[in-house]
Amino acid sequence: MMTEARSGREGHPSTSIEPYAVGAVTSRDGTTIGYRQIGRGPGVVLVQGAMGTAANFDQLARALARGFTVYLPDRRGRGMSPRAYDAAHSIEREVEDLEVLLSRSGAELVFGLSSGAIITLEATRALPSIRKAAVYEPPFYLEGVPLDLIARFNDEIRRGNLASALVTVNDIVHLAPGLLAAVPRPLLRLATSGFLRLDGRRGSGQYAPVRELLPAMRFDFKMVVDRGESIASFKAVDAEILLLGGTKSPRYLKNALDALETILPKVQRTELEGVGHEAPWNADRGGSPEVVARSLRRFFREDRA
Template identity: 30%
Template sequence: MTAYVTSADGTRIAYDSQGSGPVVILVAGAMQFRAFDPTTSAMAILLAAEGFTVVNFDRRGRGDSAQAPSFTLADTIEDLRSLIGVAGGPAALVGNSSGGSISLAAAAAGLDISELVLFEVPLREEPGGEGAEFLAGLRERIAHGTADETIEYFMKDMPPEWLEGARNSPGWPVMTAMGPSLEADAESLAWTQSAPRAELFSDIGARTLVLVGAETLPIMPQAAESIANNLSHATLGQLPAANHSWEPAVMAKAVAAFLKGMPA
């Protein structure tokens, strides 16, 4: 059953919560929300059965959280702060793709975060200007381009078959409607290049598991190593996963084992 929490700027954030135990909040990546992402919803059920309170929410601009005045990284961090508050934190964050860079930024901002699990966060080299350039281009298309142009721009550096498959799928109109919300994804990735990561991550004390799939893009293992090398309590792990995705049971098992302190 959908519940709501009100964020700092008055935006209502929709979420569902299941299970009981330590709090785990699932932080979606680009173009994901509950009704459009059955894989994460299935994983949430399995993880809750492992003895956790699992919060799965629609990021602002998506699903039942569609109405919002702005979509910055700071907005999204405040949304997470409100969710942690209503759930009775501290909370572990499980960040998927750019949801992982949002989770890192939230931890660096001082939110009450106990652990981080990060899957295939697509970070570029540090420091660097590509992220800031990409963010500026995305903002330009959100402001002055079409909805299609915004998603095409966001996906321009992904394998071309991903964009082609998305464009030809029934979900394309749903994806294009989420365009403005991608600002936080791009801004969080730009943030990870804005200074040396040792400096950006210096206040993150949460125990962290950094995951990649066994079959993945070349950028992902390099990014995972960079994250792990610049955090004080990080472990690298690999899942039997491919194509920047994972199976619900596999991910639930990996997250539960890590949060329970079991060997990877």
């Protein structure tokens, strides 16, 4: 495993004001998948995780656009890809969404973050058109998926109790500061209610509102339920895979990368110093997109030198 240091002079990865093209494809079940497109060169599709849309990958996309044509789909249920959640949803539908964009674009390279990384791995196993894929911290729960918490989250969303649902999300993903673990749940709900009111009043700028993204997490947690405990099927992946993660990320995400490193036949791994799970996102969302872009450029260009 290679460890890569974080640059102290990162800033914004690009001052480019090149506009995006916007397009849409229709998935097999009729869902419209909207996407942004920017850059020139070999095609790369960026698959978002939970609580984000294409806008969260803006700076990563612009950093890659100097040498690649970058496609940024909004996954179903959010942004440009509206779709009501259905309990019959499965990871196969998400793979079909990616497949139709790969077919339209001719892209052979894919990057996935978090639940988007699970989709990317599953797609790479199922679709021979993917030549290389990079995944950032897929949330495999090798010691057992927290099904009770996911059921609680789904029920809170069904009842419209978004503040409680957001508190439950942290109980599942463990990405909030550790000090919050000592805060009683009623106080967390109260603080979260205030945050949601503020987000609703002032808006989120270029980003999708939390009230839209939070219900869409049912799609993400379904990925975890479908594939979250077992990684054995990925032994069949023939494409080259880059595993990415940050030194500041939770232990269970590092454990998943450790296990994948022993299973995937053609694998590389890079640990990024000083960053966490949000590293691929824009800098104003806590990310370090240029650090991630450097690893992606190196990996995707390796056999094209």
